[in-house]
Amino acid sequence: MAVYVLDKYNLAFTFLISLGWQALGFAIAFGLQIDTITDFWSAVNFFALALITLCLGGQYDGRNIAASTLVMIWAVRLGAWQLFRMLKMGGDKRFDEMRSKPLSLAGFWSLQLLWVWVVSLPAILLNSPATNIPSRGGIHLSFGTDKDIAGVILCGLGVLIEATADLQKYRFKCVTKALKGAIIDLGLWGWSRRPNYFGEILFWWGMYILCLSPAIDQRDSTTSASISHGGRAALIASVFSPLFTMVLLLFISGVPLAEKPTQEKYFLMSHGPDSDDGHNDLEPFGKWQRECDPWARMRAHRERTSLLLPLPPALYWPLPRFVKTWVLLDLPMYRFDEAKDGTKAIQAAERKKRAENNA
Structure with a gap:
């Protein structure tokens, strides 16, 4: 009842x-x-x-x-x-x-x-x-x-x-x-x-x-x-x-807290305050990852891999940027822009490192 x-x-x-x-x-x-x-x-x-x-x-x-x-x-x-x-x-x-x-x-x-x-x-x-x-x-x-x-x-x-x-x-x-x-x-x-x-x-x-x-x-x-x-x-x-x-x-x-910060991490591995300590000399991994530079590797991964909808890289990679962005929702807000975000990220990483060294 x-x-x-x-x-x-x-x-x-x-x-x-x-x-x-x-x-x-x-x-x-x-x-x-x-x-x-x-x-x-x-x-x-x-x-x-x-x-x-x-x-x-x-x-x-x-x-x-x-x-x-x-x-x-x-x-x-x-x-x-x-x-x-x-x-x-x-x-x-x-x-x-x-x-x-x-x-x-x-x-x-x-x-x-x-x-x-x-x-x-x-x-x-x-x-x-x-x-x-x-x-x-x-x-x-x-x-x-x-x-x-x-x-x-x-x-x-x-x-x-x-x-x-x-x-x-x-x-x-x-x-x-x-x-x-x-x-x-x-x-x-x-x-x-x-x-x-x-x-x-x-x-x-x-x-x-x-x-x-x-x-x-x-x-x-x-x-x-x-x-x-x-x-x-x-x-x-x-x-x-x-x-x-x-x-x-x-x-x-979800995506905002995961996607752009992850890309920023790889950018800093290449260009941040620790980038000269051997962090940017990567070994190959898997089928696709052959780039030695971390940021180059992340950019390549981003271009060949769909954000949400699972698609084979061979199908996703050649799609027009408009389709990737507005149909498959890889929106600009998720993308770390080296020209726009790079300097701020490096400065923040340097401040963090100085604070850790002074602690």
């Missing part, structure tokens, strides 16, 4: 659950001055929202079970991996300046709250009375539509790509211990510079498509009942889930 809590869309109580959970996480992180729990904590939040809304909805149709189970699988994988990674690393450098500042740390945890709740919306709404309980305006639509199949396939591919990319990167850094200056271009990383982010984006677009059938098909084939206007609008509006994922990864916390 379905349980109705606060509103028929499951929005209020799922937000309150997330608010309480993230507030507790903030209190623990700030009180103990730790950051190993951050991503794991949010993964538990994702898992809980999927499980609780499925159970309270009381409608164990194939679509509801598939969507909720896929979210829980994704959350378990993410949480276990991030907890392992944080324990292995001993912390997260993102929080070095934030850890002792309560307002900054609270801002981060607020963003975590928004991320979990908004991105969970397709599953939350699919499991809500408004979409699957006839007395509340929902319908029972048989599982197996073309959107169901496409959604499950995309979700499966997404979680597989994300998990594989994370494991390949861990193996490259911690198991094989590649030569200094080597760039990861093995496996999925040979076709994409950020395949883990691509996998996450793909998963949540798949989840949205999977949860969309009641809104698009609208009518129960056995009873001819149709979904309410509110339920249909809510499911369609859950497109904010994959869109928010893309905005977060492409413009806030």
Whole structure:
């Protein structure tokens, strides 16, 4: 039997659950001055929202079970991996300046709250009375539509790509211990510079498509009942889930924090204050990396390897710059520009080295 809590869309109580959970996480992180729990904590939040809304909805149709189970699988994988990674690393450098500042740390945890709740919306709404309980305006639509199949396939591919990319990167850094200056271009990383982010984006677009059938098909084939206007609008509006994922990864916390700083590191290996200490004399690595100069190696890797969408280098390299930038999203904001950014990077590195020498 379905349980109705606060509103028929499951929005209020799922937000309150997330608010309480993230507030507790903030209190623990700030009180103990730790950051190993951050991503794991949010993964538990994702898992809980999927499980609780499925159970309270009381409608164990194939679509509801598939969507909720896929979210829980994704959350378990993410949480276990991030907890392992944080324990292995001993912390997260993102929080070095934030850890002792309560307002900054609270801002981060607020963003975590928004991320979990908004991105969970397709599953939350699919499991809500408004979409699957006839007395509340929902319908029972048989599982197996073309959107169901496409959604499950995309979700499966997404979680597989994300998990594989994370494991390949861990193996490259911690198991094989590649030569200094080597760039990861093995496996999925040979076709994409950020395949883990691509996998996450793909998963949540798949989840949205999977949860969309009641809104698009609208009518129960056995009873001819149709979904309410509110339920249909809510499911369609859950497109904010994959869109928010893309905005977060492409413009806030994903690619911007990873791509340009990595390129800057290789530029400084060639031109920074330590560049005359033998750091720019690299050994060949793999099939492609033959450049001895670190910055030349990074530029070549950048030109032949897609940012997100996995593509063979032979296909990606000859594409026009316009296509790479505006279709495949290798935006100017991700690219370290030697002429524009080089001098500032060198000066900052020199100041840092002087401060370390004077410490």
